[in-house]
Structures are given as C-alpha cells and as structure tokens.
Amino acid sequence: MRAAATGGVCFGRTKFKVQSSEPPKLVPAPCSRCVALEQEAEGPSIRTPRTATASRRHGPSGCQTPALSAAPPQWHTPRVTAEKLRVAVIGTGSLGKEHARLYAELARTGAVEFAGVFDANPEAARKHAAAHGTRAFTSIAEAAAASDALSIVTPTTTHFDIAKAVLEAGRHVLLEKPMTEHSAQAAELVQLAHDRALVLQVGHVERFNPVFSYLETAAPEPRFIECHRLSPFPARSTDIGVVLDLMIHDLDVVLAFVKSPVVSVDAVGIPVLSKSEDIANARLRFANGCVANLTASRISPERLRKIRVFSGGAQPSYISLDYREQKGFIYRLAGDDAEKSSLLKMLLSANDSAIVSEFAGKKIVREPVPIAKDEPLKLELAHFVECVRERRTPKVSGASAKHALDVAFEITRQIQGAARA
Secondary structure (H helix, E strand, O other): OOOOOOEEEEEOOEEEEEEOOEEEEEEOOOOHHHHHHHHHHHOOOOOOOOOOOOOOOOOOOOOOOOOOOOOOOOOOOOOOOOOOOEEEEEOOOOOHHHHHHHHHHHHHOOOOEEEEEEOOOHHHHHHHHHHOOOEEOOOHHHHHHOOOEEEEOOOHHHHHHHHHHHHHOOOEEEEEOOOOOOHHHHHHHHHHHHHOOOOEEEEOHHHHOHHHHHHHHHOOOEEEEEEEEEOOOOOOOOOOOHHHHHHHHHHHHHHHHHOOOEEEEEEEEEOOOOOOOOEEEEEEEEOOOOEEEEEEEOOOOOOEEEEEEEEOOOOOEEEEEEOOOOEEEEEEEEOOOHHHOHHHHHHHHOOOOEEEEEEOOEEEEEEEOOOOOOOHHHHHHHHHHHHHHHOOOOOOEHHHHHHHHHHHHHHHHHHHHHHHO
8 A cells, every 4th residue: 555645644642734835734633543542552561552543634635544443453463471472573685684693692592482483485594494493484484383482684675575474474573664665554453453452663773773772861952953874785675765774763763852843844855876765864843852863874985874963951061972883072162161070080080081172260171971782683672572572562662663755755755746846
C-alpha cells in the first residue's frame, strides 16, 4: 500500500498540510489516531492495549495510521518460558550477521536460546548457523515456528511482507530501519502488533548509544541541534536514498530528544552515484522553538557520525559528541569567581579540559563528557529481549519509528519535487 502523495502529513501530535506552492500550513487540531498510538507507546505495558476510535478529521489524504480497533484484541502470543526465549535472525548480510553474533553471545549466558537463522541464500544461512552452532532454516515460516522473537535484517523492500507474516504468526519482531517503504505499511504493522499484543521494535540503534543516554540528561532544553552523518558509498542499501539509509538515524534521535511537534521542514538533496539522493540536508523547526539542521552523505571519503547541541535554560551549554568514538566535550559558562572554584581547578587539571574563551570576567570552560562506552547493537538486542520477556513497549516502538519515517518521507518528497521542477 502506498501513502497518499499529497494532503495531510502527521508529525506526532500535530498535522500540517503540504502544498506544492506554499510552505506547510500548521493545523492546530491534534491527530487522535497517533495520540492513541503514542499513549500506547508511553504506557508501562502492552499486556492490555488501549482502544480508540477514528478521528473524523482523517480522510484518504490524511494521516495513514488506521484507527485502533474498538473490539478487544485477539491474543496470539508465542510460548515464552521463564528460562529460555527462543530468538532467530532473518537475513545474514552485513548487519544480520552481527545480530546473529550477539544472539549467540546472549545464548552462551543462558539469557536466550538461539534457535537459528534464515537467509534467501541457503549457503549463507548454513555458514552462519555453523559458525554459531545453531540451525539454518529453509523458510521464514520455519524460522517463525521455531522461535518466539525474530530480528528481521533484510532489504527495506522486503520489510513489510516479512514483518507482517511474522507478526501474523504471533511472533515478536525487531525490524531493522527504515521500518517500511511507505507510511501506510508502517501503520499496518503498528496496528497488527497492537491487536495481537506483540512487541514491535525498530532498529534505530543510536537510541542505545551511550552518547544519546548522556545527551538526554545533559541538555534538557535543546535550542539548536546540528547532526552530521557521512559515509563512503555503500555496496548495500542502494534501493533507498541517503535520507532513509542514514539520515533517519538522526531524525529518530532528534524527534525523541526534542519531544515537540515538527512545524516545518525544509530540505535539499541531490543524487550523485545512485538514482536516489546521495547527499541531503534538512532543517526542522519545532513548536517549542528548537531548530535542528541535519546533513547526510554517502559519498564521503570519511565516516562521520556527530551531533552538536546548544542548550538553553539556567545553565546554557554547547555539547559536541561523536557517536562512533563515544566521546565528546561540553562547553559551559563559568562565573566571575570561577578561577577560585575548587571544582573548576579540578576540571582544568584533567586531560583535555581548558578555559577556551574569556570576556568581561566570564569564562567558557571545556570539559570532556563522562560516557561509559558500550556496543549499541548489543544494548538494542538486550532491550528487545527484555521487552519481550516483560511485555513492555520498547524505547523505539513501531509508533515512534513511524513518526521518524513520516518526517523522512516529507524530506524525500521535497527533494524529489525540486528535482522534477
């Protein structure tokens, strides 16, 4: 199913209408369907899903999220014992093999039973199954029948069909990003998981990066955010553009971090080596006044994944963080008597700390940030397993991922529209 090309686009609790010749028009009415899904995502448990009715404001060109069924959901939950949760991986490519590696590590701790892997290439499935002492499945149906929860790590064009089949089989799903090719497909998966009380988590892995955990507590009032995500041209993911391939990570992070409706989007991008955009820039403005500037490129000679945040409030600060290195600096203002402060003296004695600017008795101090390094994908999979065991809504729920996807679709719509003009 394909989302409507024109009409209303829902960004969280606010809907703005996209018109070809005018800037987006803000409609103050809340989107009740997405509010219902967000309430579901914010709830402590998915054991007793809420119900909702359709908003009369939604037409064929409006938000693509279907109304939640007013009838009690049908429970189709797989066997989950207290001792072993059976997990499997569908797709053993460059990222799928990492899912397999980490599930095998979890299995060695006794946390899960690694049931096996499936790949469209049987030889690849057998190779990775042998490497981890598990089973190579011959079909997706066989993998689902032998598992309680599955990672789907396949090309984007296959996400919807595979995830739908697995959910309909009553299995919990960790679906790699981007969630689906179209908004309506994402909405259908969200609805299906809701109706069957199943966990649907989407693989926006930066949400599990210790950098993001630090950022959430260190910058409570973000005013301006700048993201750069650069990569050499990949042999994979050429079925989608750089917005859905790379930028969507930063969209997910920014939307989760700012926690305010998007009121406008301005985007540019160009194809260089592929048919889709290979370089893109997007500027998002939020209802609370925050602005985010995102740049993504997959034709860079170097890899770069950084975020910079200017935060307001009683103690303004500037934070520069590196996702890959899991380190960074925070710059903040020190008072007139800062040099007399024992705390400041201690900070300045540490490596990489310094007074970087001084004017009228005020000083800007640079401090290295305290980040405990860890493997984000490992944390993501552990979170998925925990959510399945406890029937909790994951941090990156289907509804949350659909939000980021809708913003990404608006960015690509603007880029494609400019290319046709």
